[in-house]
Amino acid sequence: MNDDTLLSVRGVGKRFGARWACRDVSFDLHPGEVLAVVGESGSGKTTLLNLLALRLALDEGSVHYSPRPDGSSPGGLRDLASLSEARQRLLSRTEWGFVDQHPRDGLRMAVSAGANVAERLMLLGGEHYGRLRATARDWMSRVELAEDRIDDLPSRFSGGMQQRLQIARNLVTGPRLVFMDEPTSGLDVSVQARLLDLLRSLVDDLGLACIVVTHDLAVARLLAHRMLVMKDGAVVEAGLTDRVLDDPHHPYTQLLVSSVLMP
Amino acid sequence: MNPGFCQSPTQTLVRVRGLGKTFVLHNRDGVELPVFSGLDMEVAAGECVVLSGPSGCGKSSLMRCLYGNYAPSAGTVELRHGADWLDLSAASPREVIDARRRSVGYVSQFLRVIPRIPTLDLVAEPLRRLGLARTLADQQARELLERLALPERLWHLPPATFSGGEQQRVNVARGLIAPRPVLLLDEPTASLDAGNRQIVVDLIGRARDRGAAIIGIFHDAEVRDAVATRSFDLGPYRPDRTLEEAAS
Amino acid sequence: MNSATAASALDQPPMSEQQGGYNFGFLDEQTKRHIRRALLKAVAIPGYQVPFGSREMPLPYGWGTGGIQVTASIIGRDDVLKVIDQGSDGTVNAVNIRRFFARTTGVRTTTLTAQASIIQTRHRIPEKPLRDGQILVFQVPMPEPLFRLEPRRAQTIKLHALAEYGLMSVRLYEDIAQLGAIARTYDYPVQVNGRYLMSPSPIPKFDNPKLNMSPALQLFGAGREKRLYAVPPYTPVHSLAFEDHPFEVQRWEQACGLCGSADSFLDEVIVDDAGKRLFVCSDSDHCRERSLAGHQPAAGVQPDDAVTPPVEASA
Numbered sequence: 072m073n074d075d076t077l078l079s080v081r082g083v084g085k086r087f088g089a090r091w092a093c094r095d096v097s098f099d100l101h102p103g104e105v106l107a108v109v110g111e112s113g114s115g116k117t118t119l120l121n122l123l124a125l126r127l128a129l130d131e132g133s134v135h136y137s138p139r140p141d142g143s144s145p146g147g148l149r150d151l152a153s154l155s156e157a158r159q160r161l162l163s164r165t166e167w168g169f170v171d172q173h174p175r176d177g178l179r180m181a182v183s184a185g186a187n188v189a190e191r192l193m194l195l196g197g198e199h200y201g202r203l204r205a206t207a208r209d210w211m212s213r214v215e216l217a218e219d220r221i222d223d224l225p226s227r228f229s230g231g232m233q234q235r236l237q238i239a240r241n242l243v244t245g246p247r248l249v250f251m252d253e254p255t256s257g258l259d260v261s262v263q264a265r266l267l268d269l270l271r272s273l274v275d276d277l278g279l280a281c282i283v284v285t286h287d288l289a290v291a292r293l294l295a296h297r298m299l300v301m302k303d304g305a306v307v308e309a310g311l312t313d314r315v316l317d318d319p320h321h322p323y324t325q326l327l328v329s330s331v332l333m334p
Numbered sequence: 335m336n337p338g339f340c341q342s343p344t345q346t347l348v349r350v351r352g353l354g355k356t357f358v359l360h361n362r363d364g365v366e367l368p369v370f371s372g373l374d375m376e377v378a379a380g381e382c383v384v385l386s387g388p389s390g391c392g393k394s395s396l397m398r399c400l401y402g403n404y405a406p407s408a409g410t411v412e413l414r415h416g417a418d419w420l421d422l423s424a425a426s427p428r429e430v431i432d433a434r435r436r437s438v439g440y441v442s443q444f445l446r447v448i449p450r451i452p453t454l455d456l457v458a459e460p461l462r463r464l465g466l467a468r469t470l471a472d473q474q475a476r477e478l479l480e481r482l483a484l485p486e487r488l489w490h491l492p493p494a495t496f497s498g499g500e501q502q503r504v505n506v507a508r509g510l511i512a513p514r515p516v517l518l519l520d521e522p523t524a525s526l527d528a529g530n531r532q533i534v535v536d537l538i539g540r541a542r543d544r545g546a547a548i549i550g551i552f553h554d555a556e557v558r559d560a561v562a563t564r565s566f567d568l569g570p571y572r573p574d575r576t577l578e579e580a581a582s
Numbered sequence: 583m584n585s586a587t588a589a590s591a592l593d594q595p596p597m598s599e600q601q602g603g604y605n606f607g608f609l610d611e612q613t614k615r616h617i618r619r620a621l622l623k624a625v626a627i628p629g630y631q632v633p634f635g636s637r638e639m640p641l642p643y644g645w646g647t648g649g650i651q652v653t654a655s656i657i658g659r660d661d662v663l664k665v666i667d668q669g670s671d672g673t674v675n676a677v678n679i680r681r682f683f684a685r686t687t688g689v690r691t692t693t694l695t696a697q698a699s700i701i702q703t704r705h706r707i708p709e710k711p712l713r714d715g716q717i718l719v720f721q722v723p724m725p726e727p728l729f730r731l732e733p734r735r736a737q738t739i740k741l742h743a744l745a746e747y748g749l750m751s752v753r754l755y756e757d758i759a760q761l762g763a764i765a766r767t768y769d770y771p772v773q774v775n776g777r778y779l780m781s782p783s784p785i786p787k788f789d790n791p792k793l794n795m796s797p798a799l800q801l802f803g804a805g806r807e808k809r810l811y812a813v814p815p816y817t818p819v820h821s822l823a824f825e826d827h828p829f830e831v832q833r834w835e836q837a838c839g840l841c842g843s844a845d846s847f848l849d850e851v852i853v854d855d856a857g858k859r860l861f862v863c864s865d866s867d868h869c870r871e872r873s874l875a876g877h878q879p880a881a882g883v884q885p886d887d888a889v890t891p892p893v894e895a896s897a
Contacts, residue, residue, distance in 0.1 A: 101428055157744045182756045189755065194748030200758055200824035222759050268450055293448060297427040311402060311427040318404040322360030329361060 076137060077102050077248060077280050078123070079148055083132035084304075085118050092118040093304040094131070102247060105274055105281040107295035107312065109288060109327070115304035116284045117252060123282060124169050124250045125151060125159050139166055139247065164191050168241030168249035172256060174233035177240070178225045184211065184236055185221035191244045210239040214269060231262035235269065242273065251283045255290060267293050288331050292316055300324045347414040347515050347547035348377040348400065354408035355395050356573075368573035369395045371408065375566055379515070382538065382548040382561050387568035393551045396568065397518050399423075400549060401440050402430040413437055413516055435463050438516040441509030443502075443524045453479070453496075453504055454489045460512040478507045482533055498525035506534050510541060517541055519550035523557050535560045607654040608686040613637055617655035617810070621801060624812035629774030630742070631725050636808040646679060646704060647805030649721035653702045656717065656801075657683065662690045664698035669706040669847065669864030676704075695867050705768075707789040709846045709868040712798035714815065720783040722804040725811060727771045727781040747779045750822060758827055767832065773820050774813055782819075788831045788847045793819040836861040841872035842879045 076099045084094035093115030100106055108116040121127040123134055135148035151159065163169070171177035178187050188207040189197065197203050208218040214235040216228075225233055234254065241249060254270065255263040271294055274281055285291055291298055291312055298315045300308040300323065308321040319325045354371035358364060369392040377383050385393040398404040399411055402422045411422040415437045422430060434440070439460070448456075454475050461471035479489060482503040488496065493504045502525045510517070519538065523531045531554070538561045542548055549566075552558040607614065613635070620634040639647040657663065663683055667676040671693040679702060680691050692698050695710040702719040712718060728738050731749045741747065750771055757765040770787035774780045782793055783802060793800065793813060800813040813819060823829040837844040839860040846868055848861040863869035 104428060160744060160746070179752070182752055183759055185759055186752050186756045190748055190752050193751035193755065194746060197751075198825045200755065201826050203755065203824075204759075264450065268448075271448065296431055310405070311430050313403050314405055314427075314430075317398070318357075320358075320405065325360050 075101055076148065077104075078137075079135040080123065081133050081135075083119070083122055083134060084130050085115075085122055085127055086130045091304050093122070093301070096132070096299070096306055098299065098309065100248075100280055100282070102280050103274075103278045104297065105279075105283065105295045107291035107298045108282060108284045108301060109286065109291050109298055110301035111286055111327075113303070114301040116301050118304075119301070120250055120252055120282060120284045124167065125163060126169075136162070136248075138162065164194060165244045166246050166248065168238075168246040170234070170237050170241055170249065170251040170254050172253040174225070174230065174237045177237040178233060180225050183222045183224055184216070184228070187225065187236060188239045188243055190240065195244070206243065207239075210243050211236075213242075213273075214239045215265075229262075231258050231266055234258065234266060238270070238273070242277070245277075246279070248280045248282070251281060253285055254283065255287070256285075270294060288316060288327065300327065345379045345414070346376050347379055348375070348549065349412040349419070350375040350400070350409070351412075352409035353396075353399060353406050353411060355392065355399060355404060356407045370568055370571040371573060373409065373568070373571040377516075377547040377549055379545040379547055380542060380563070382542045382550060382563045384558050384562040384565045385549065385551050385568060386565045387572075391568045391572055393568060394520060397440075397520050397549065397551065400516075400518055401438060402433070435460070437514055438518065439509050439512065439514045440518045441506055441520065441522045443521040444505075449494055450492050452490045453484070453493050456493070456504060457507045457511055460508060464512055475507070475511060478511050479503075481537075482507055483530060499527065499530060502526055503530060503534075506537070510537055513541070513544065513546070515546055517546050517548045517550075519548060519552075521551055521553060523552070523554055531557060604686045606687055607657050608640075608682070609637060609651065609654045613651075614655040617651055620810055621652070621655065621812060624801070624810055625799070625814050627778070628813050628817050629772075629778030629780040629811060631809040631811050633809050636805045639805065640682075641678075643806035644723065646675065646702075646721040648803030648807075648810065649702050649704070649719050649805075650679060650682070650803075651805060652719045652801050652803035652810060653683065653700060654686075656719075657687055657689055657700060659687070659689060661699045662692050662697055664692050664695060664701045664867075665703075666701065666706060666708070666865075666867075667704040669708075669849075669868075670866045672866060693867050694871075695865075705784050705786075706847065706864060707785055707792045709843075709863070709865040710871075711792075712796055714797040716798040718796075718798050718800045720785075720800065720802045722781065722783040722802045723806070725781055725802065725804040725807050725809045727769075727779050742778060745777065747773075750779060754822060754824065758824070764823065764827065770829075771822050773822060775817050776820075779822075780811065780813075780819075786832065786847055787821065787829075790819075790821045790829070791831065795819075834861060837880055838863045838869060838872075839879050841869045841877045843869065843872055843877070 078100040081097050083096050085092050096119055098106070108119060110116045118127065122129055129152065134151045136151055137146065137148045140146045169177065185204060185207040188210050189203040192203055192206060204221070208221055211221060212218050216232055216235055225236060228236060255266050258266065267290060273279065274294070283290070283294055295312045298309065298312045299306050300315065300321065302323045308315055308319065308324045315324060316328055319328050351374055353373040355369040357367040357369065359367065385396060387393060395404060399406050402425070406423045412419045413422060413433060415433050420429060420433055422433065425433070454472060457479060458471040458475035461474060462468060476489070484500060484503050488500065493501050496504070506522055523534050526534060535557055538548065542561065605611065617634055620632045624630065624632045636648065637651060639650055641647060663680065665671065665676045665680040667673040670676060683689060684691050695701065695708045698716065700717045700719060701708065704721040707718065726738055728741060728749055731753055732738050732741065741749065754764050757763065766787065768786045769781055769784040770790055772780050772782050772790060772793060782790060795816050795818060797815050799815055801810065802812065803810045821829040834848050836848065838846060838848060840862050843863055846863045846865060849864045851860045851862055852858070853860050
């Protein structure tokens with residue numbers, strides 16, 4: 072654990088009845104690092120993501136996070152379980168982002184794109200309509216959506232654009248850590264490619280730390296510095312992305328890598 | 335620019351001890367493919383070491399171990415990183431990434447870059463990662479691409495559609511633009527015609543002369559002769575040789 | 583019990599509290615005590631919705647059972663009760679509720695705002711400024727201001743607890759984006775004492791400013807939803823808006839066709855089969871008071887024959 076560790080995960084696990092969906096996962100994440108969690112269905116990767124993002128309660132282990140220093144509290148890692156629910160919710164809306172696999176889960180479909188993007192700011196007390204709108208426009212253009220569609224409902228956007236909208240909605244408060252659950256699945260290949268490019272450049276420009284769950288090794292290679300490979304709830308291999316993909320050690324990792332179809 | 339690597343000519347920058355690499359193919363009943371073992375090597379500033387040995391003896395594998403792309407089965411790979419030694423085989427991912435940013439560059443035979451990024455950005459990126467301002471980084475990238483005779487009309491295009499020789503020049507530019515203390519070159523002149531080969535040879539020579547430690551694989555004898563200061567034979571470290579020697 | 587010196591024509595001899603076998607105020611004493619406890623809690627936490635055991639009342643949900651239970655719990659023998667519905671003392675609901683209390687308490691009733699100690703109201707606040715010692719009881723259909731945005735009660739409880747009201751701001755933003763202005767004209771959300779988001783009941787937004795720093799005690803009862811809440815006297819109540827889209831009340835071009843008032847809430851009334859319209863004060867007592875004081879409608883406006891309902895005596 073270094074001084075600038077952003078997230079420290081120790082032995083986390085989640086059980087559903089007698090079955091451990093994921094168990095004994097540990098790693099440290101630093102600012103600007105992108106970690107891919109790779110595995111097939113049932114590997115526990117999404118459960119892990121939800122545990123880390125406080126959407127599920129831990130059954131084992133701990134997650135420590137270092138909040139943005141604000142002068143009032145000392146810096147350093149805090150046990151997330153020790154934070155009040157109010158503090159956790161505030162954290163997840165200001166310093167974190169969560170991009171859902173299906174944009175419909177991560178957006179409010181009944182209000183306009185602009186309202187979606189500006190919502191977090193309103194939650195934090197934003198009271199100037201004009202400024203909220205300007206910020207929304209700015210972020211829409213940063214994710215390459217047409218600004219003049221600010222009043223359109225999300226259902227009028229294509230899947231790829233909805234995903235961009237979701238990303239903008241999450242980034243508007245300048246989070247340091249973004250969780251992504253299969254951000255490109257279900258999209259057409261060319262749309263995926265553009266979205267990955269966008270994610271990559273945003274991560275670079277904003278110095279975001281990310282935890283990206285994906286079953287697609289190409290996404291991991293493109294976006295991530297590091298990888299965890301999960302099978303049946305356990306991490307079977309971890310390391311530098313290109314090392315894991317080019318020199319896989321664990322049998323399952325070798326199977327995954329060799330199974331990928333090359334066009 | 336990074337001044338920290340104007341090394342004294344005798345300073346060791348790469349230190350390999352007892353390095354071994356064996357692949358275990360679990361999906362082929364666990365068959366083991368040993369590549370080399372017990373490999374020791376030291377490279378100092380200003381040296382350009384050419385790896386030699388028959389095809390398949392592990393030259394590329396050794397290079398990848400030196401870059402942290404392969405994990406060794408035994409031994410250590412140490413690089414001079416800033417003021418310290420970094421054991422790549424035991425380093426954390428972010429340490430390896432930092433080492434690749436500042437201390438060790440890699441030019442491979444194949445251009446493997448993020449698709450859809452324009453050539454100029456690809457070439458400028460290593461400098462920007464070192465903290466150089468965009469305008470300066472772009473400026474140096476342009477100069478290097480000009481030196482490599484890559485036509486200007488290609489600079490704003492992604493290299494996916496370029497010819498082999500054009501792609502290789504982008505590769506070389508990206509690998510050499512940031513002055514890092516250690517350079518790994520795996521067939522850097524592949525696909526290049528004589529004129530471009532010479533340009534690359536000059537670049538390598540310059541890097542060597544400013545004190546970089548270079549390890550390379552060069553099939554082309556002319557290139558080899560022009561840049562290498564010595565050669566390193568992987569022969570002695572091949573698995574069957576080792577067994578033979580052990581038997582005798 | 584009977585005040586022989588009462589000046590108003592509305593004084594009536596008190597009824598026996600055993601009339602028809604009902605307890606004073608219809609509800610049993612335990613229930614009234616329970617509701618009063620809930621009211622105390624509500625007053626202690628302005629704008630916070632306090633659940634209460636809403637009883638079966640002799641009228642269906644949606645007709646004011648919450649307001650009636652609140653009034654029944656606080657009304658005493660010396661109180662004077664006024665009941666209005668959309669500002670009028672003379673509608674069916676107002677008449678029936680007033681009669682209900684007259685029968686079950688024998689308490690004096692009135693149509694004069696100034697004389698009342700308790701005013702039960704549906705969908706309006708009287709025009710006449712209230713004073714210290716008066717209690718305004720609101721009938722509330724849906725106490726949860728976030729209901730249309732978040733129908734799940736478990737979630738809204740959490741949102742109130744954490745003061746997470748961004749959802750309402752989103753709604754207001756969306757109104758401005760789609761319609762050019764905030765579209766709510768009644769039941770306009772307010773923030774009470776800088777803390778809780780509250781539904782002021784379906785009063786027109788015109789009346790929202792009257793909630794703020796009122797000398798009167800304001801109580802809100804929702805019978806079907808089984809919640810009550812309160813705004814104690816002199817509590818800040820602030821209507822939500824944006825800095826650059828501030829809260830505005832409705833304005834009419836017309837004035838009241840009966841008393842000429844230019845600053846009361848007006849109803850538009852069709853006065854004949856030809857569709858002739860007249861704008862009149864919604865608050866009948868206010869209008870009548872102004873007329874009696876000599877105020878005239880503007881020239882050229884024809885008052886209708888049958889307008890202000892007769893001042894009704896308690897049954």
